[in-house]
Amino acid sequence: MRTRQAIIEQTGGPEVIQWREIELPDPGPGQVLVRHSAVGLNFIDTYHRSGLYPIDLPGTLGLEAAGTVEATGDGVTHVKVGDRVATFGPNRAAYADYQLTTEDSLFKVPEGISLEVAAAVLLKGLTTEMLAERVAPVTPGGWALVHAAAGGVGQLLVQWLVARGVRVIATAGSAEKCARALALGAEHAIDAGAGDLAAQVREITGGAGVRASYDGVGKATWEASLAATGRRGVIASFGNASGPVTGVNLGSLAAAGSLFVSRPTLFDYYREPTERAEGSAKLWSLIESGRLTVEIGQTYPLAEAAQAHRDIEGRRTTGSTLLVP
Ligand code: NDP
Numbered sequence: 001m002r003t004r005q006a007i008i009e010q011t012g013g014p015e016v017i018q019w020r021e022i023e024l025p026d027p028g029p030g031q032v033l034v035r036h037s038a039v040g041l042n043f044i045d046t047y048h049r050s051g052l053y054p055i056d057l058p059g060t061l062g063l064e065a066a067g068t069v070e071a072t073g074d075g076v077t078h079v080k081v082g083d084r085v086a087t088f089g090p091n092r093a094a095y096a097d098y099q100l101t102t103e104d105s106l107f108k109v110p111e112g113i114s115l116e117v118a119a120a121v122l123l124k125g126l127t128t129e130m131l132a133e134r135v136a137p138v139t140p141g142g143w144a145l146v147h148a149a150a151g152g153v154g155q156l157l158v159q160w161l162v163a164r165g166v167r168v169i170a171t172a173g174s175a176e177k178c179a180r181a182l183a184l185g186a187e188h189a190i191d192a193g194a195g196d197l198a199a200q201v202r203e204i205t206g207g208a209g210v211r212a213s214y215d216g217v218g219k220a221t222w223e224a225s226l227a228a229t230g231r232r233g234v235i236a237s238f239g240n241a242s243g244p245v246t247g248v249n250l251g252s253l254a255a256a257g258s259l260f261v262s263r264p265t266l267f268d269y270y271r272e273p274t275e276r277a278e279g280s281a282k283l284w285s286l287i288e289s290g291r292l293t294v295e296i297g298q299t300y301p302l303a304e305a306a307q308a309h310r311d312i313e314g315r316r317t318t319g320s321t322l323l324v325p
Helices: 043-051 115-135 153-164 175-183 197-204 222-228 252-255 273-288 302-313
Strands: 002-008 016-023 031-041 064-072 083-088 100-102 106-108 142-147 168-172 188-191 211-215 228-238 261-264 298-302 322-324
Touching: 002 302, 031 083, 031 115, 031 302, 064 100, 064 115, 083 115, 106 273, 115 153, 115 228, 115 273, 115 298, 115 322, 142 153, 142 188, 153 273, 153 322, 168 175, 168 322, 175 188, 188 298, 197 222, 211 222, 222 228, 222 252, 273 298, 302 322
Parallel strands: 142 168, 142 211, 168 188, 211 228, 228 261, 298 322
Antiparallel strands: 002 016, 031 064, 031 100, 031 322, 064 083, 083 106
8 A cells, every 4th residue: 555654864853854755564363454544643743853762763653543443454353444542642643644553553443433532532531641640649739730731641630630629720721722731621720931839839829839730831830839839739840842841959858858750652551451441441431421532733634844844833723633544
């Protein structure tokens, strides 16, 4: 099957993304050929492109897509031709019309969920499940701080926490983004550029600080997360949108009140088949029950992936972003 595929020969800015046409072989044992209806853009794609997360070069891009099974190899038993499926990883070749992947990397998409929504939510929604349910669960009534709350993961995390009964303080980069976070159930939304963030969080929480800070912004917000998290609370530092957090003095965790820090990755928390089945079942069920809405804030033709990278890195996107073949 012929497909367009994004490729980078060197790391750098969005301009290093090139396109090639290749012939994919027929699926081998355990393999499945998927025709993409939509590809999900993720901030991690920019780390692969920039070299922050090193990949072998030349390398392909894109982790998340949803579509239809076009062909299956020998021994494939869980999906059949025509099934609606979504995938994140493992072969990082989602920026394409077609993808050859392994059966065990596929999630069946329930009937009531469109392939566009599936491509917009699978990776980000499972990240949300990992954070809210397993890395740093907060008991109902407790406070949580969610940075970049109008972004892809951020919007889902606000809603997931609210569905658990957690009280959310959001941060976001503009008044419009703050309004979006409030509409999704956050009790407070603080402009990320305004004043002393941690002091505002302390004031809202009566001095106690939050039980958990979910921080995908990284370098620019680490100190605020540290100062806003209450005694024996948790910082889930899960991303680097503003740059990586480095050189942390562990003593600062003691000084802030015996804090816990986790630096989780989805690819670890979703290794086991049972984890994949349980996590995705929770995600689909929250969407089907209407408690989790997925905003597809931007849609680009697949060939304009470089522009999509510019926009997500330039903080010009809200919610999830799709690339459409
Ligand atoms: P988003 O849609 O959230 O985009 C990133 C957001 O970060 C921006 O919209 C912006 O929101 C905020 N931001 C703050 N400072 C900057 C900056 N200097 N440059 C760019 N953005 C900035 O992206 P995703 O939903 O795809 O991912 C969110 C985070 O989650 C990323 O850090 C990503 O790496 C991480 N992630 C981690 C996973 C894991 O397994 N650990 C899995 C999936 C995602 P605003 O303008 O409102 O501040």
